[in-house]
Amino acid sequence: MAGRRAALKAVDWVAFSERVPANQRGAFNALKARSDAIVARLASVPEAPAPIDWSYYRHAVARPGMAEDFERKFGALRIPEAVDTQTTAIDTREAEAEASARAYATESEDRVARYRAELEKFRNMIPFDRMTIGDLNDAFPETTLDKVKHPYWPHKAIADL
Amino acid sequence: MLSRAVILSANALKGRGHFGAGLVQASRSLHTTSQSLAPVPPLPEKGGKVRHGVFPEELFQLLYPKTGVTGPYMLGTGLLVYLLSKEVYIVNPESFAALSITSVIIYGVKTYGPSVAAFADKLNEDKVAKAQEVKDLAMASLAQAIEDEKKEQWRIEGRALLFDAKRNNVAMLLETNRRERIHMVNNEVKKRLDYQIALQQLHRNMEQEHMINWVEKNVVGSLTPQQEKESIAKCITDLKALALAKATA
Numbered sequence: 001m002a003g004r005r006a007a008l009k010a011v012d013w014v015a016f017s018e019r020v021p022a023n024q025r026g027a028f029n030a031l032k033a034r035s036d037a038i039v040a041r042l043a044s045v046p047e048a049p050a051p052i053d054w055s056y057y058r059h060a061v062a063r064p065g066m067a068e069d070f071e072r073k074f075g076a077l078r079i080p081e082a083v084d085t086q087t088t089a090i091d092t093r094e095a096e097a098e099a100s101a102r103a104y105a106t107e108s109e110d111r112v113a114r115y116r117a118e119l120e121k122f123r124n125m126i127p128f129d130r131m132t133i134g135d136l137n138d139a140f141p142e143t144t145l146d147k148v149k150h151p152y153w154p155h156k157a158i159a160d161l
Numbered sequence: 162m163l164s165r166a167v168i169l170s171a172n173a174l175k176g177r178g179h180f181g182a183g184l185v186q187a188s189r190s191l192h193t194t195s196q197s198l199a200p201v202p203p204l205p206e207k208g209g210k211v212r213h214g215v216f217p218e219e220l221f222q223l224l225y226p227k228t229g230v231t232g233p234y235m236l237g238t239g240l241l242v243y244l245l246s247k248e249v250y251i252v253n254p255e256s257f258a259a260l261s262i263t264s265v266i267i268y269g270v271k272t273y274g275p276s277v278a279a280f281a282d283k284l285n286e287d288k289v290a291k292a293q294e295v296k297d298l299a300m301a302s303l304a305q306a307i308e309d310e311k312k313e314q315w316r317i318e319g320r321a322l323l324f325d326a327k328r329n330n331v332a333m334l335l336e337t338n339r340r341e342r343i344h345m346v347n348n349e350v351k352k353r354l355d356y357q358i359a360l361q362q363l364h365r366n367m368e369q370e371h372m373i374n375w376v377e378k379n380v381v382g383s384l385t386p387q388q389e390k391e392s393i394a395k396c397i398t399d400l401k402a403l404a405l406a407k408a409t410a
Contacts, residue, residue: 008333011326019319031323035330042333045340049347057354062361067354074350082338086331094324101317108310115310119303122296128289130203136292 011035214267 013032020028052074057067125139137144145155154161210218216233224232244250 008329009325011322011329016319016322016326019316019322021316031326035326038330038333038337042337045337045344047340049344052347052351052354057358060358060361061354063357066357070350070354074346077346079339079342079346081342082335084331084335087328090324090327090331094320097320097324101320105314105317108314112307112310115303115307119300119307122300122303125296128292128296130201132201135201140292140295 017028017032054067054071057070061067126135128136131139147155150156212218212221216237221233224236228235245252
């Protein structure tokens with residue numbers, strides 16, 4: 001029986017707590033509360049019960065053979081353990097989380113690369129007082145004046161002045 | 162030298178012109194370099210040097226080797242005298258109008274020139290500052306975004322902890338359940354054995370009581386009236402003897 005019991009892995013709650021984002025704080029607190037309750041319950045139940053004093057019962061119980069019968073049956077008794085239904089589910093969910101985390105990490109890296117490229121573009125830009133309008137329009141495409149849509153100066157809607 | 166094409170009182174304005182293309186392109190020598198001298202060289206701090214507001218310094222430098230310092234002035238005076246005396250330029254009422262107007266213009270530029278220049282420069286600088294602000298904001302937000310992404314990636318690394326916690330919970334629940342079952346079995350067995358013992362005790366007590374009652378009943382029943390009288394008489398004599406003994410003691 002001892003071999004089938006999974007060893008408890010020490011969970012570093014402090015490190016865990018640091019990594020929880022603000023919008024999942026409630027869920028984390030609920031989990032921690034549940035875990036603490038479970039730990040407390042486990043601690044409150046003693047490891048093994050007090051052994052039954054068979055010699056006393058052998059003398060005390062008048063019915064012949066009852067105590068021995070009970071003793072024999074008790075010794076031969078195998079208590080069925082509860083079936084573990086959740087661990088496989090947890091493992092599958094962990095695998096899914098692993099996959100999605102990797103996907104997110106790659107996406108995140110792509111985003112970081114894009115941000116870095118834009119940052120480099122900004123850093124390597126010529127200073128504004130050395131730009132021409134053409135250079136400005138190249139660097140910030142949103143500043144180009146649409147001379148087709150507004151053919152007359154100031155080439156933009158009066159409200160945008 | 163064509164950059165000195167702004168021979169008007171724009172010389173009173175400080176060097177930086179409009180945020181537009183006109184002045185800048187004029188400062189490039191026309192069609193000497195291949196296209197797109199980028200980035201454009203910066204605008205000069207000050208416009209070309211001039212003397213007396215209108216005459217470019219280059220003229221004086223040009224004439225200096227041959228005629229010295231006073232050369233251009235002599236040229237100017239001689240030119241003026243020639244124009245007047247030969248009546249190439251005729252003095253008429255318009256001349257006085259021109260004189261008055263130019264003097265007013267000169268006065269206006271000298272008094273208000275610097276402030277107007279400052280105002281125009283400020284307009285330009287505001288535009289540049291706004292653009293710079295936009296750029297700085299963009300750069301800061303990008304840097305922040307990179308930081309946030311890195312933080313999110315760090316957060317992800319803690320995912321194992323969640324599942325460990327869950328598995329721990331499951332294991333602990335199972336263990337608790339197992340122990341509780343053992344306890345329950347023990348208690349039940351004990352209860353049954355104790356019940357048997359209690360039952361036995363009850364039987365014995367009941368038997369004892371019953372027997373005592375039966376014995377008492379029989380004894381009381383077996384007492385004949387004759388025996389009762391005798392026992393009462395004996396009691397009375399005993400009591401008398403005791404009372405006597407007590408009285409004398």
